[in-house]
Amino acid sequence: MSAIVDAIHNLGGGSKQEVGVEQPLRDNPSFVLRGIHDTYYEDRAIPAVGPHDVLIEISKTGICGSDVHYHEHACIGDFVLGEPMVLGHESSGIIVRVGASVKTHKLGDRVSLEPGVSCRTCPACKSGHYELCPDMQFAATPPFTGGTLGRYYSLPSDIAHLIPDSMTMEDGAMIEPLAVGVHSVSNLAGVKAGQIVAVFGAGPVGLLCMAVAKALGASQVIAIDINAGRLEFAGNYAASSTFLPPPLEPNEKRMDYSRRATGLLRAKLGLPERGTGAVDVVIEASGAEVCVQMGCFLVKEQGKYVQVGMGSPDVQIPLTSLATKQATFVGSFRYGSGDYPLAISLVASGKIDLKPLVTHRYEFTEAVEAFAATKDGKGRDGKGIIKAIINCPK
Ligand SMILES: [Zn+2]
Ligand SMILES: [Zn+2]
Structure with a gap:
């Protein structure tokens, strides 16, 4: 069973469900940071799916320097961990629920998650620079307590970016750091x-x-x-x-x-x-x-x-x-209008190959090891880590 699910999350091309048929949702195991080097797994409530949202079942999540920094220090500058927070923000996944007003996505679509929800009404958002929104709710960034190292994540459909079948789910997770570039x-x-x-x-x-x-x-x-x-x-x-x-x-x-x-x-x-x-x-x-x-x-x-x-x-x-x-x-701060679409098109057209950068892979239950190894810059094989990817929960 898990081998089949793994294959679906690796290769994509639609989830195990028939198109248009909603499968029952499962639990939502999540990797939570409570303080410095203090993490635990918790079954969190499945996020609400509003009329303009999609619910995504996460496939792959890359570990970022900022995740490691929170793990080591429980803060980055003015972003200080308060409530326990789910880690992870570099992810790909498969659509498992579609909000009533969404016309662009369907069940089984493969997406790269742009993990920051801006307010859409402030001067920065209205000027087209939503990356500067003061009310941004960004995955794994306090005071927001959500993150993508869980089974499910909900996003407005316009920032759940469709990826072509030529891209792997690991490629889809790597779009987040590529969008920074x-x-x-x-x-x-x-x-x-x-x-x-x-x-x-x-x-x-x-x-x-x-x-x-x-x-x-x-x-x-x-x-x-x-x-x-x-x-x-x-x-x-x-x-x-x-x-x-x-x-x-x-x-x-x-x-x-x-x-x-x-x-x-x-x-x-x-x-x-x-x-x-x-x-x-x-x-x-x-x-x-x-x-x-x-x-x-x-x-x-x-x-x-x-x-x-x-x-x-x-x-x-x-x-x-x-x-x-x-x-x-x-x-330069994160990414904004047009950055994800360009990142995806550069990979889809073969102008950028992300595969050489993914050097190490871990299971969801090995998240602590993955964080320690990323901090040390070395995997259990003794080789240098560029990007470590964590698989979805089984
Ligand atoms: Zn990152
Ligand atoms: Zn705003």
């Missing part, structure tokens, strides 16, 4: 064919930013990371060149280091400071202060710098360098 590289940086793009940080989001830049036709995609193994992976995946920054010298100030390391990067890759052949776009996906500084030095005149990584909250930036180049420095 699409938002920063396409939507905010506006990368165009022929541009030179540098990405700081070769973790999952950095790698996906590189993949988007390549897919959009960047002529060069430069990966920068202090981990040689990650850089090697990036070079085989989507980067056309890589740079391993040197160590900090004793007593060297960070800003001096960043200036020096940027010079070395330019020399190694033959990049001019300005004009043709210089770096048009910097995507900062590490959050490290020296990477922020290097990125500001590296971006060319009138270039774009996009901050995706969340790391040190207070960093010193070389303001004169940005000002005298008239460079644009822009923040």
Whole structure:
């Protein structure tokens, strides 16, 4: 029985139910965080399905750095865990209930979940930037207590994005972090064919930013990371060149280091400071202060710098360098209008391959192990984890 259910959730192509026939719902086992390293399984109430909603039976859920951060610290910045919260927000699943007014979805449809429900009426929502909605209810983000590491999740139908049969349910779960890359590289940086793009940080989001830049036709995609193994992976995946920054010298100030390391990067890759052949776009996906500084030095005149990584909250930036180049420095938060559809189309058309990034898989009952392994960056096979995926409950 479980092998059949597994096959359905792996391959998709419709659930076990006949089209148009509702099957009875089951229990809703959920993986709940109550405090630092304090998790438990609980049978939670099945979420309500309003007239414009669909109920999704979860297939696959990727573990994200933010999930691990909540597991380790019970907070991220101002988002502090209060009530026990279900973890998980990178998921795919199958539609098992359709709200009375929904015309776009049917039972058995395979979807990628966009796990943030905005208010739809505030100035940010009305301006088209719903990612900035102050009343967003986002999975696994306090004060909201829902998350996708359970059996069922309910969403308004327009953010339960249909995926084609050519995509696996793991692909569907990976669309969430890919949408972060699409938002920063396409939507905010506006990368165009022929541009030179540098990405700081070769973790999952950095790698996906590189993949988007390549897919959009960047002529060069430069990966920068202090981990040689990650850089090697990036070079085989989507980067056309890589740079391993040197160590900090004793007593060297960070800003001096960043200036020096940027010079070395330019020399190694033959990049001019300005004009043709210089770096048009910097995507900062590490959050490290020296990477922020290097990125500001590296971006060319009138270039774009996009901050995706969340790391040190207070960093010193070389303001004169940005000002005298008239460079644009822009923040990036999650994803917004059009990002999921573009992410899905880049994968469906074969321009981005997500499969190499899924390195480890765990059962639902092994969630604690999956979190510990993702934090350590190593699976039980001793190999480095890029993305670990948790299977749906049996
Ligand atoms: Zn995430
Ligand atoms: Zn809003």
